[in-house]
Amino acid sequence: MARHSCCAKQKLRKGLWSPEEDEKLYNYITRFGVGCWSSVPKLAGLQRCGKSCRLRWINYLRPDLKRGMFSQEEEDLIIHLHKILGNRWAQIASQLPGRTDNEIKNFWNSCLKKKLMKQGIDPQTHQPIITQSQNFSSSNNNSNNYYEHQQFKTPTVTQPIFQEVPENNTTSPLKMHQPFAVSYQSILRDIISPNQYLQTSMSVSELPSLENLERENCGILSSECFSQSIMFSTESKECSTSSSNTIINNNSSINSNSNTIAGFPWDNSDDHSKYELGFFEQSGNYGMIKIEGSSSWGEEQLKSISLSDDLTAATDDGSFDVFLQHM
DNA sequence: AAATAGCGCAACCGCGCGATA
DNA sequence: ATATCGCGCGGTTGCGCTATT
Numbered sequence: 001m002a003r004h005s006c007c008a009k010q011k012l013r014k015g016l017w018s019p020e021e022d023e024k025l026y027n028y029i030t031r032f033g034v035g036c037w038s039s040v041p042k043l044a045g046l047q048r049c050g051k052s053c054r055l056r057w058i059n060y061l062r063p064d065l066k067r068g069m070f071s072q073e074e075e076d077l078i079i080h081l082h083k084i085l086g087n088r089w090a091q092i093a094s095q096l097p098g099r100t101d102n103e104i105k106n107f108w109n110s111c112l113k114k115k116l117m118k119q120g121i122d123p124q125t126h127q128p129i130i131t132q133s134q135n136f137s138s139s140n141n142n143s144n145n146y147y148e149h150q151q152f153k154t155p156t157v158t159q160p161i162f163q164e165v166p167e168n169n170t171t172s173p174l175k176m177h178q179p180f181a182v183s184y185q186s187i188l189r190d191i192i193s194p195n196q197y198l199q200t201s202m203s204v205s206e207l208p209s210l211e212n213l214e215r216e217n218c219g220i221l222s223s224e225c226f227s228q229s230i231m232f233s234t235e236s237k238e239c240s241t242s243s244s245n246t247i248i249n250n251n252s253s254i255n256s257n258s259n260t261i262a263g264f265p266w267d268n269s270d271d272h273s274k275y276e277l278g279f280f281e282q283s284g285n286y287g288m289i290k291i292e293g294s295s296s297w298g299e300e301q302l303k304s305i306s307l308s309d310d311l312t313a314a315t316d317d318g319s320f321d322v323f324l325q326h327m
Numbered sequence: 328a329a330a331t332a333g334c335g336c337a338a339c340c341g342c343g344c345g346a347t348a
Numbered sequence: 349a350t351a352t353c354g355c356g357c358g359g360t361t362g363c364g365c366t367a368t369t
Contacts, residue, residue, distance in 0.1 A: 060338095090357060
C-alpha cells in the first residue's frame with residue numbers, strides 16, 4: 001500500500017521555506033533543543049511536517065554548518081571516502097565537520113562525478129575507464145598470473161592510499177595521513193559496535209593494535225608491523241591478534257560472500273615489497289588481512305601480487321576477491 | 328530582449344529500521 | 349506477534365539562476 005506524504009495527509013505547507021518560517025524554527029530549536037521532530041511544528045507554530053522541519057534544520061539552519069565552497073582537502077576526502085563507502089552520504093558527511101549529507105551528495109552529483117569522468121575515472125568504481133578493458137584483455141593472455149584466475153577481479157585499488165611519505169618522518173601513518181585514519185576509524189566504527197572497543201569519538205592513537213605502526217625511519221615501515229593481524233568477531237565480541245598472516249574465523253575459508261572493504265598498502269624498502277591491509281567481512285565476522293605485493297603498484301605489478309600462503313590456502317575454493325571494495 | 332538550455336541546490340518522497348504500544 | 353510511529357537515509361524532483369542562442 002502506497003503511503004501518503006505526511007504533508008499531504010495533514011494539508012501542511014510544502015516547498016521553499018520563508019524567512020519567517022526559518023526564524024520560527026531556529027528560535028524554537030535554539031531555545032528548546034532538538035527533541036521529538038513530530039511535535040516541533042506544532043510547538044514552533046509552523047504549518048510543516050516534522051520531517052520537513054528536521055531537514056530544514058539539518059541542512060540549512062544548524063549553526064555549525066560550514067558554508068561556501070568545498071576546499072581541495074574536503075574534495076579529496078570525499079573522493080577517497082566514496083571509494084571506500086560508496087553512496088553512503090551520511091557516513092561520508094560524518095567525516096566532514098560542518099557539511100551535510102545532502103550537500104555532499106549534491107556536490108558529488110553535480111561536480112565531482114564530472115571531474116572524475118573528465119580524468120578518465122569511473123566515478124562508481126573509481127577505476128580508470130580505459131584500463132579496465134585493458135586489464136581484462138591482458139589477463140586473458142597469461143595463465144600463471146594471479147589475477148587471471150577467473151574468480152579474482154583486477155584490483156580496484158590502483159594507487160596506494162598512503163603513498164607519499166615526507167623524509168625523516170617519524171609519525172605513525174595513522175596519525176599523519178588523514179584519509180587513511182578517517183577510513184580506518186570509519187570502518188572500525190562500522191564493524192564494531194561502539195561500546196565494545198571503541199567509542200565513536202576515538203582518536204587515532206586509540207585504534208587497536210595498529211598503534212604500534214610507528215615509522216622506524218624515513219618512509220619505511222618495518223615488516224614486523226605487519227606480523228600481527230587483527231580479527232574482530234561479532235560473535236565472540238573479542239578482539240584478538242595472531243601471528244598468522246591471515247586470520248579467518250572458525251578456520252573457515254573465505255568465500256564469495258567475503259568483501260574487502262578497504263586496503264591500505266605501504267612500502268617496505270627493506271625487501272622491496274609492498275604490503276596491504278585488507279578488511280573483509282564473512283558470515284557476520286570481520287577481519288583484516290595482510291597481503292604482500294611488489295614494490296611498485298603499476299598495472300603489471302598489481303597483477304603479480306602474490307598472496308601469503310595462508311591466504312592462498314584460504315582461497316582454495318577460488319572465490320575470494322581480495323580487492324572487491326563494495327561492502 | 329526573449330526564449331531556451333544547463334546547472335546547482337533545496338526540498339520532497341518513499342523505504343527501511345528500531346522502538347513502542 | 350503485529351501494527352504503528354518516528355526517524356534517518358538515499359534517490360529524485362523541480363525551482364530559480366545563469367549562460368547561451
